[in-house]
Amino acid sequence: MPPLQGLRVLDLARVLACPFSAMILAELGAEVIKVEQPGSGDESRTYEPVAERNGQRDSAYFFACNRGKRSVTVNLRHKDGQALVRDLIRHCDAVVENFPTGTLNRYGLDWEALRAINPRLVMLSCTGFGQTGPYARRKGYDTVFQAMSGLLALTGERGGGPVKPGLPIADLTSGLWITIGLLAALRGRDATGQGAYIDFSMLDGQVALLTSAAARFFALNEVPPRLGTEHPGRVPTASFKCSDGRFLHITCSDQHWAPLCRALGLADLGADPALQANAERVAQRERVMAGITAAMAKLTRAEAVALLDAVAVPNGPVLTIDETFADPHVQARGSVGEFTHPLLGAFPALRLPYRFDGLADPEIQRPPLLGEDTEAVLRDLLRYSQAQIETLRAEGAI
Amino acid sequence: MTDAVLYECNDGLADPEIQRPPLLGEDTEAVLRDLLQYSPAQIETLRAEGAI
Numbered sequence: 001m002p003p004l005q006g007l008r009v010l011d012l013a014r015v016l017a018c019p020f021s022a023m024i025l026a027e028l029g030a031e032v033i034k035v036e037q038p039g040s041g042d043e044s045r046t047y048e049p050v051a052e053r054n055g056q057r058d059s060a061y062f063f064a065c066n067r068g069k070r071s072v073t074v075n076l077r078h079k080d081g082q083a084l085v086r087d088l089i090r091h092c093d094a095v096v097e098n099f100p101t102g103t104l105n106r107y108g109l110d111w112e113a114l115r116a117i118n119p120r121l122v123m124l125s126c127t128g129f130g131q132t133g134p135y136a137r138r139k140g141y142d143t144v145f146q147a148m149s150g151l152l153a154l155t156g157e158r159g160g161g162p163v164k165p166g167l168p169i170a171d172l173t174s175g176l177w178i179t180i181g182l183l184a185a186l187r188g189r190d191a192t193g194q195g196a197y198i199d200f201s202m203l204d205g206q207v208a209l210l211t212s213a214a215a216r217f218f219a220l221n222e223v224p225p226r227l228g229t230e231h232p233g234r235v236p237t238a239s240f241k242c243s244d245g246r247f248l249h250i251t252c253s254d255q256h257w258a259p260l261c262r263a264l265g266l267a268d269l270g271a272d273p274a275l276q277a278n279a280e281r282v283a284q285r286e287r288v289m290a291g292i293t294a295a296m297a298k299l300t301r302a303e304a305v306a307l308l309d310a311v312a313v314p315n316g317p318v319l320t321i322d323e324t325f326a327d328p329h330v331q332a333r334g335s336v337g338e339f340t341h342p343l344l345g346a347f348p349a350l351r352l353p354y355r356f357d358g359l360a361d362p363e364i365q366r367p368p369l370l371g372e373d374t375e376a377v378l379r380d381l382l383r384y385s386q387a388q389i390e391t392l393r394a395e396g397a398i
Numbered sequence: 399m400t401d402a403v404l405y406e407c408n409d410g411l412a413d414p415e416i417q418r419p420p421l422l423g424e425d426t427e428a429v430l431r432d433l434l435q436y437s438p439a440q441i442e443t444l445r446a447e448g449a450i
Contacts, residue, residue: 188411196410 002029002360007186010035010088011069012097012109014042016142016168017202018126019065020175021182022096026068027352027362033092033377034066034368035085038073038398041370042066053344060347065175067339067349068365070373073398080397082107087382089114093189094122094182101127101136111197121195122185126178130201140202145170149206154213156226163226170206177205235281235288236260239318240296240304247318248296248304254278259311264295339366374398426450 007030011022019034019042026032036042047061072088075081086109089095095114097104104110104125111123128145129135143164146152151170156163178200185196216222216232224232229249231237237251252260254277261270269291275281281288296304301317308315319327325336333355338348352362378384378398392398430436430450444450 185411192410194410 002362003356004029007031007094008033008092009182010085010092010095012085012095012099013126014098015044016065016171017174018096018098018124018178019044020172021178022069023065023067024175024179024352025182027365028354029360029362032069033088033373034069034071035074035076035088036071036370038075038371038396041071041073045370051344051347053341053347056343058341058344063341063347063349063367066367069368070377071368071371072374072377073371075397076107076109078395078397080392080395082109084378084382084392084397085109086114086117088377089117089121091381092118092121094124094186096124096126096178096182098126100139101125101131115195115197119195120189120193122182122189122198123195124178124182124185124198124200126174126200126202128202130204131199135203142168142171142202145174145202145206148203150210150213151206154224154226157228158226158230160226170202173209174200174202174205177208230285230289233282234278235285236292238289238292240293242296242299242301242304244300246301248301248308249316249318250292250308251314256313257281260292260308260313263307263311263313264292264299266291266295337364339364341366342369371398423450 004025009025009030009032011032011034013019022032045059045062047059049060050057051060074084114121128140129138152162181198181200185198189195213224216224229239239247239249241247258270324330335351336348337351338346341347349364351364354362378389430441
């Protein structure tokens with residue numbers, strides 16, 4: 001049995017963070033009903049990159065965060081559409097939304113309205129800055145929260161400007177926070193019998209991830225400088241350029257220092273009593289880094305990996321994503337699979353990173369076509385008659 | 399100084415509160431005694447043997 005079988009979630013959200021969370025819940029076995037605007041749907045259905053197969057086109061961006069869901073089109077500006085969502089709420093355990101603060105009040109779909117309909121409901125509102133505070137009405141996207149949380153300022157080369165990570169990490173980690181919050185609230189709901197509302201802010205989510213950087217500030221009053229791939233408190237930990245132009249990342253604790261030096265032919269460094277402890281190497285960072293940088297430059301990446309693996313020094317080649325997907329371990333773990341899209345056919349997808357024993361493993365499912373499940377959900381779940389459905393359609397409510 | 403509260407469950411469930419990390423082994427005796435119902439003699443034996 002999938003772990004979340006029997007759970008029904010209403011996905012009133014768009015674009016990335018909340019849809020990513022709802023997709024995780026879906027592939028863990030929840031029934032996720034995604035409510036989309038008739039005609040256009042989630043705006044990410046138009047986002048690039050576009051996949052083209054069999055003469056058909058669709059957004060691979062949308063695919064990435066919406067697999068396993070049912071799509072129901074509802075016009076939230078239409079009073080009958082709003083009533084339809086309230087009907088759906090009666091049948092749902094949780095709802096996730098990311099409208100600007102106050103929008104759902106105008107639709108009669110705010111927490112107070114929905115909890116009156118379903119007292120066991122868990123509702124999560126995801127906004128940029130939360131429902132309260134001086135920035136509550138401000139809007140933002142992933143990079144805004146990266147910037148305002150300090151993450152951008154922490155990231156980049158020594159002496160250079162801030163650098164954005166290669167992924168929308170604020171959106172994606174928000175999706176994980178949202179999933180944790182929903183599951184925690186559902187667990188609490190099961191204990192108390194009462195639903196709950198969760199005000200989640202993407203900026204809060206990023207601030208909460210500062211962890212080790214915050215620890216340096218709290219303990220040392222230090223604002224960590226940008227150090228590229230180096231670590232502020234551990235030396236040597238960095239990516240080094242090899243003779244073939246490829247990079248190898250090494251991370252080294254005290255027990256790895258002597259084997260590392262032996263493997264790289266750095267006998268003097270390895271034997272120096274003043275470099276045996278990490279704190280000493282941090283104090284002599286430039287000397288250590290210069291020695292290892294010079295040694296690595298004489299080896300191809302494959303040679304360096306072989307040498308360091310032989311002495312159990314943690315290392316990882318800095319791979320491009322095509323190399324990652326081709327990696328034999330990634331392939332053996334089945335991290336990449338595929339779904340069959342009704343129009344495009346087979347298309348690759350990333351599996352959820354869980355391998356269950358005792359519960360069914362998550363399986364890659366396909367994303368829905370826009371409104372693909374509208375009629376089935378209204379007919380089978382809400383027991384609307386065919387005439388009701390036709391009326392809603394004629395009125396533009398679905 | 400405190401971090402911002404990440405989730406505000408202002409209805410139905412208590413908000414998460416910042417808690418403190420444990421001292422090393424701070425709860426060994428309490429867990430063995432209260433959860434596992436080990437006797438003081440058992441706990442002392444385990445300690446003397448270097449098992450805890």
